[in-house]
Amino acid sequence: KNEVEQSPQNLTAQEGEFITINCSYSVGISALHWLQQHPGGGIVSLFMLSSGKKKHGRLIATINIQEKHSSLHITASHPRDSAVYICAVYSGGGADGLTFGKGTHLIIQP
């Protein structure tokens, strides 16, 4: 079974700071997801990636398959970025559901 570890668990930063959230996993995967969950529970998929780097607005996600590690970066952070960010991996090969990290609770203060 894949073990997914995220760090930090909690992060408080000032508006405008550059944010990095890390995710590591134990077993090779087919794809990795970064999800965002706001208070109230709705989950939004931010990225799905299997190699390299993806960028969407102020969000950047990278993955290093050899090192089994991914990072989510937020540039010019804003209070509306405050949410829980969850890393999830898809292993494929019959293990069809996602395996989730415990999430990083991010608070951006104005």
Added chain:
Amino acid sequence: GAGVSQSPSNKVTEKGKDVELRCDPISGHTALYWYRQSLGQGLEFLIYFQGNSAPDKSGLPSDRFSAERTGESVSTLTIQRTQQEDSAVYLCASSRGTGQPQHFGDGTRLSIL
């Protein structure tokens, strides 16, 4: 609507009762997933459907839990003889196929008294 729809959004029931949770996936999405998020816990996988069949039921926590999908569309998750530890948010997601981006519903918050 265009997104994944779940009902009810909230359900409060007494211990021992059966509950049925419904998920309407995005039209045309052949893959459908059920997940659970317990208070203070992370998300955990319950069951996956490809079309109407469930090749992976590995996450169902006990035989009180079952799920079905019909018409390659609506899915229902049934919990029989509910226990207090079943209290959680139950989330449904759908995707075009396995390994594709998953779109999540808003979840059903289940509270067992």
